[in-house]
Amino acid sequence: MSAPIEIANITKRYGALTVLEDITLHIEPGEFVVFLGPSGCGKSTLLRMIAGLEAVDGGTISLGGERIDTLPPGKRGVAMVFQSYALYPHMTVAQNMGFGLENLKTPKNEIARRVQSAAETLEIAHLLDRKPAKLSGGQRQRVAIGRAIVKEPQAFLFDEPLSNLDAALRGRTRLELAQLHQRLGATMIFVTHDQVEAMTLADRIVILNDRRIEQMGAPMEIYQRPATKFVAQFVGSPAMCFLPVTGMTDAAQGVTLDVEGAGKIEIDVRLPAGFRRDGASVGIRAEDAKVLDRGQPGIAVGVKVVERLGDRAFIYGTLDNGTEFVVEDSGRSTVASGDVIQIGFDPNALHIFDGDGRAYHHSEEA
Amino acid sequence: MADRSAFSPENLTANRTLFWIAAVLAALMLAPVLWILGLSLKNNQDLMHGTDAVFRAPYTLKNYADILVNSQVFGWFLNSLIVATGQTLGVLTLCSLAGYAFARLEFPFRRAIFIIVLFGLAVPEQAVIIARHQMFNWVGLHNTHIALMLPGMSSAFGVFLMTQFFNAIPKEIDEAAMLDNTSQFRIFWKVLLPLTLPAQATLGIFTFLLAWNDYWWPLISATKKEMYTLTIGIASTQTNFAQSEGLGFLSAQAIFASLPVVIVYIFFQRHIVTAVSGGAVK
Numbered sequence: 017m018s019a020p021i022e023i024a025n026i027t028k029r030y031g032a033l034t035v036l037e038d039i040t041l042h043i044e045p046g047e048f049v050v051f052l053g054p055s056g057c058g059k060s061t062l063l064r065m066i067a068g069l070e071a072v073d074g075g076t077i078s079l080g081g082e083r084i085d086t087l088p089p090g091k092r093g094v095a096m097v098f099q100s101y102a103l104y105p106h107m108t109v110a111q112n113m114g115f116g117l118e119n120l121k122t123p124k125n126e127i128a129r130r131v132q133s134a135a136e137t138l139e140i141a142h143l144l145d146r147k148p149a150k151l152s153g154g155q156r157q158r159v160a161i162g163r164a165i166v167k168e169p170q171a172f173l174f175d176e177p178l179s180n181l182d183a184a185l186r187g188r189t190r191l192e193l194a195q196l197h198q199r200l201g202a203t204m205i206f207v208t209h210d211q212v213e214a215m216t217l218a219d220r221i222v223i224l225n226d227r228r229i230e231q232m233g234a235p236m237e238i239y240q241r242p243a244t245k246f247v248a249q250f251v252g253s254p255a256m257c258f259l260p261v262t263g264m265t266d267a268a269q270g271v272t273l274d275v276e277g278a279g280k281i282e283i284d285v286r287l288p289a290g291f292r293r294d295g296a297s298v299g300i301r302a303e304d305a306k307v308l309d310r311g312q313p314g315i316a317v318g319v320k321v322v323e324r325l326g327d328r329a330f331i332y333g334t335l336d337n338g339t340e341f342v343v344e345d346s347g348r349s350t351v352a353s354g355d356v357i358q359i360g361f362d363p364n365a366l367h368i369f370d371g372d373g374r375a376y377h378h379s380e381e382a
Numbered sequence: 383m384a385d386r387s388a389f390s391p392e393n394l395t396a397n398r399t400l401f402w403i404a405a406v407l408a409a410l411m412l413a414p415v416l417w418i419l420g421l422s423l424k425n426n427q428d429l430m431h432g433t434d435a436v437f438r439a440p441y442t443l444k445n446y447a448d449i450l451v452n453s454q455v456f457g458w459f460l461n462s463l464i465v466a467t468g469q470t471l472g473v474l475t476l477c478s479l480a481g482y483a484f485a486r487l488e489f490p491f492r493r494a495i496f497i498i499v500l501f502g503l504a505v506p507e508q509a510v511i512i513a514r515h516q517m518f519n520w521v522g523l524h525n526t527h528i529a530l531m532l533p534g535m536s537s538a539f540g541v542f543l544m545t546q547f548f549n550a551i552p553k554e555i556d557e558a559a560m561l562d563n564t565s566q567f568r569i570f571w572k573v574l575l576p577l578t579l580p581a582q583a584t585l586g587i588f589t590f591l592l593a594w595n596d597y598w599w600p601l602i603s604a605t606k607k608e609m610y611t612l613t614i615g616i617a618s619t620q621t622n623f624a625q626s627e628g629l630g631f632l633s634a635q636a637i638f639a640s641l642p643v644v645i646v647y648i649f650f651q652r653h654i655v656t657a658v659s660g661g662a663v664k
Contacts, residue, residue, distance in 0.1 A: 067557075067561060068560070068561075069557050069560070069561075088560070089557075089560040089561045089563075090560060090561060090562060090563025090564065091563065094561070095561065096557075096558070096561050098554045098557070098558060099554075100552060100554050102552065102554035102555050102557065102558035103558075104555065104558070104559075104573055105577060106576040106577060106579075115559075115562050115564075116561070116562035116563060116564075119562055119563040119564050119568070120563055163558075163562075167562075
């Protein structure tokens with residue numbers, strides 16, 4: 017039921033506008049891959065090209081070793097769950113789920129068996145005679161997934177399927193999707209702009225930006241070792257803080273950076289000879305910085321807003337030079353807006369970005 | 383102090399006033415219909431002394447019985463039914479296909495052709511009637527049911543309505559069907575067409591009423607008495623100077639002629655209201 021997907025040198029153009037350029041990607045059988053990126057980055061277009069809903073302008077797509085980009089959507093062996101669910105409003109849940117099999121001339125008793133089985137898996141067996149208008153958003157979502165399951169496809173494609181659900185239901189459905197993947201062991205591609213969905217569901221995240229793949233890797237790899245400044249600021253909430261680097265000298269262990277607003281910082285990192293210094297910066301995540309006790313020397317931050325989440329608090333403020341900064345504190349934090357606090361961080365938690373936006377991390381070999 | 387719990391929109395003075403205005407207007411509109419109905423239930427001789435006889439008994443169904451045995455009304459009724467039903471089916475078929483094509487298919491000059499179709503809305507029937515008459519005469523179609531149906535089947539309004547309706551259906555529905563291995567025709571027939579039923583009902587009702595009430599084209603095309611539709615047939619008896627058929631009988635014919643329209647309205651009232659309100663009420 018699961019098959020590998022091979023995307024080779026895919027290009028997509030709309031007139032003079034190139035949306036995707038030379039995308040190459042291999043997806044393992046049974047892998048859960050999430051396409052993540054900002055609006056308009058081409059992630060949905062790439063998914064729709066795999067589904068056969070968009071023409072391919074260059075390159076090939078193969079599923080289970082067979083080239084599929086020349087086949088019509090219904091012959092590709094994929095099933096897709098749409099953002100709007102796209103259920104047939106005039107058909108019952110059972111008819112919605114069985115319609116694809118009916119088109120394939122599957123025997124009626126086999127259709128009934130598969131529909132019943134999928135409905136039981138998704139706990140919607142009691143809804144089979146209802147029409148979509150009589151279902152809640154979550155139930156419609158399950159029907160859409162059920163419609164995909166009954167076809168027993170080689171790969172499942174999800175196009176932002178959770179974005180129409182409320183926050184609580186989104187969290188629950190996310191968990192159920194993860195369980196469904198474990199149970200079916202099917203190859204799944206999931207498109208989202210929600211990084212929480214990406215981080216929690218994916219075996220591997222593919223980050224798309226500006227027509228190309230910015231980085232692909234396991235969720236924690238993406239989070240901890242972003243390949244570019246774009247990935248560093250796109251993944252993680254709150255977003256990573258960046259401080260401009262104004263000077264750089266070699267040190268015994270790595271380099272000493274002159275960071276605007278934070279002074280001289282020595283980091284154990286090997287930078288390549290071609291490192292572009294103009295426009296370089298360092299980045300730090302909120303959880304890598306900490307609020308120092310009163311009297312301890314650190315970097316001064318004027319607090320503007322304190323966002324309390326219960327178990328922790330995010331303190332938003334500015335450095336002396338006006339650079340915005342955010343630091344995480346415990347849920348019992350007594351910091352209030354208007355305070356001036358001192359913060360500190362482990363220099364090796366910093367991420368260094370050259371003028372071209374390429375990232376370097378602690379102890380990384382160039 | 384007023385009892386706030388007693389507040390209800392129904393109690394508003396403005397609503398009560400609107401209700402009575404609507405009731406008076408409805409009574410005014412209903413009065414001629416009731417008048418004709420009253421006349422149809424009276425003996426022709428009684429009405430010759432004065433139409434105020436309508437307010438006095440006795441009443442009779444003889445005029446209605448005469449329609450079925452003595453007059454040609456039943457034949458004209460059948461003609462109207464064939465023409466209106468045929469024209470409605472034709473309009474629904476052609477407009478659904480055209481609407482789907484304009485909304486969903488890619489073909490050369492699609493926009494230009496759609497605009498040309500829309501121009502049809504601006505061309506009055508009077509401007510083409512002579513050419514149409516000559517064309518039907520040349521083909522020898524006059525005095526046939528087909529001749530009475532054909533002109534009404536080219537409905538620019540219908541094409542526009544169906545195109546807009548197909549456009550309003552999310553494209554994801556088509557895409558889901560494509561992934562369900564559905565052919566182009568099956569997407570149209572099994573998936574999209576059932577979703578256009580409200581528009582079909584609206585268009586069907588309007589076309590039926592238009593065809594049923596059409597006077598001008600049948601007057602030109604149907605010259606033989608047996609090919610008259612109801613509108614032409616009844617008008618031909620009303621122009622009988624001696625009124626030899628009697629006022630009661632004429633009224634019974636009018637009531638008989640309007641029955642299908644009333645029945646259509648009763649059964650499809652919801653769709654007519656939706657059409658008139660332009661979809662503002664969901």
